Amino acid sequence: MKIKSRVKDYSVEFVDDLLKKKEEIFRSLDYDKLVFFIDKNFHKLYEKQVERFIGKEKAVIIPATEHQKSYSKLALYYRKLIEMQFTRKDILVTFGGGVLQDLSGFIASTLYRGIKWIFFPTTLLAQADSCIGSKTSINFDKSKNLIGSFYPPDKIFIDTSFCRTLTRADFNSGIGEIIKFHLMSDEKEYCRLLRYLSQDDLFENRYFNAIVKSTLKIKYSYFKGDEFDSGRRNLLNYGHCFGHALEAASNYAVAHGEAVLIGMGFANLLSLKRGIMSTSKYEEFERLISMYYPKFDWDLVSIDEILYHLKRDKKRVGKHFTMVLCKDVGKQFKCDDIKEKEIRSTYKEFVSKYEGKI
Template identity: 35%
Template sequence: MEQTIEVGLGERSYPICIGSKVLAQIGPALQDKQVGKRYAIISDDQVAALYGEALLHSLTKAGLACELITFPHGEASKNLATIGQLASALAEQGFDRKDALIALGGGVTGDITGFLAAIYMRGIPFVQVPTTLLAQVDSSVGGKTGVDIPQGKNLIGCFYQPQAVFIDTDVLSTLPREEFLGGMAEVIKYGASIDAEFFTWLGENRPSILALDATSIIYMVRRCCEMKADVVEQDEREGGLRRILNFGHTIGHAVEAASGYQLIHGFAVAIGMQAVAELAVRAGIAPLACATAINELLLAYELPVTIPKDYSAEALRGYLQTDKKTVGGRVFFVLPEGVGKVRITDAIAEVHLDAVLAGQPLA
């Protein structure tokens, strides 16, 4: 059931391999590609316990030298201190510019490993092996890397493309349900912002998706990767078009930061999507039916849709101002015009934004 699509970026193009039992094929694939002389698998302690040995076995069986280096799981580890600790571990074990990194884990691991690869020895190759739905459909593709600082999420980072992405959909069977549902927020993002037919498909195929039906999951992951790849090929460094992939993320990141990063990313994005849908209705950009449709699909996948009442509008505004998508003090929003079509604008009346951040219901 393995399928491959290409992210076409000229000399920096790379394949995304999607399917069942892909984990066992990574060693032979890396042997063929000769990405590195030696490999450091970077993983958090939870994922390493589940899949570290399997990936080590795949590489060593293919005759590749490899080491497993772990860090504590969770968003709290996504910082410069972790980067420093991992870099020191690489240096102590003698990794050099001819070696490569493998990101085995979710979005946090992928962001950390990609950033580490970009700056260690001024740049070494890396590959992505995403183990969460969110990472499989979004963060592992496109080359965004980075870490958080107290002032906001992903404020330190760079664009650095992987050499390959290996997506084994079988690993989703061990993903906690909350994390799977959080990943579905990113999946819904693609339908709501780019592909109305896919949005409808998600509603119609909810039972098979939640049951982890292999055919449905592989199609879903592939379709998301196709959309992400298409956007990245046209706008690798987020100069324009790629910003549509931030649908739900501007307010979502503010909500996530206001929670002290206790709210998982996907849940924050779900809240952010509903918020911008309501913002679009208030601004006269989208019909009420659009916000209703997005609300219903998010709820169908058991996702939160309202900003917690104890998150003050003032605090959220502060996080919006420090978001990396803010330009010249102007906050840009990706707003739906209808399901599957969005626009990027900073021309939003303060009264409308205040109403949304305060959780005022639509009339």
């Protein structure tokens, strides 16, 4: 897949046995040295192969927590690179999910005003969604992704077999984004999603690689021509307005894509209550989404905390709340006139009906 970007064009390649292919991957690239940023859990799980891959190059092992994506932690990683005498002829190479991606991407875009960066996504969410689109983000104070830049990796290489070792919650987090993108596409892609989800094992089945690829293609169709998120790309926030607020209010007790699933359920209920979505469509979508809702203790959060974070949502404009609502497959639109009392009443109803299945 070749992706056009106003920052720099880049590519995505699917590779089997990636950890055995260092030579092949780096052979054609011009660089002095590599420095690796590696997700701590990934490193532990694949230690021998990863160490072989790193060879004599330097590596920084980083725990994938939202707290790493912070203003205060950034200094530590800039310092490490500078102390390693990283130059613009070197390449930063990241193995990890969305957290390592956001952190590395932000550093890559700002250190020396831009360095070379290669990304090997290791979670389903990063492979099917976040690896493309050029966004990099840092959390600020208690709010999600408030600081960031647009800076894609130079190259992305995906080995989907890495998903085999994900926890159920992290796998379902990727499924959450996969569902979102297919609900934002068309009937053909929606049928592809239903066919894929009807399998017993969502990793070990013949539709798996195809669904990861179709998710990337749908995402590209949304940001092609709107990379800097001023129009159509905004719609990809379907499920994210409430989802981000829930993540932050619960101190990240739910994985990102699971929060997006809950956020889509919330947006759909609000759409139903506004008469935008029909009851039959609402029930059809809810049956699908709720299969992957995580168990969540709603006593961990309050509506006031959720409202606090919704108010700080970077997508909000005007004096009311902003949310992407939905009518049907491929029919989402941004609403900037949502009143506090509408959110409170939807919340009450949503929480009272909520059943986490896992």
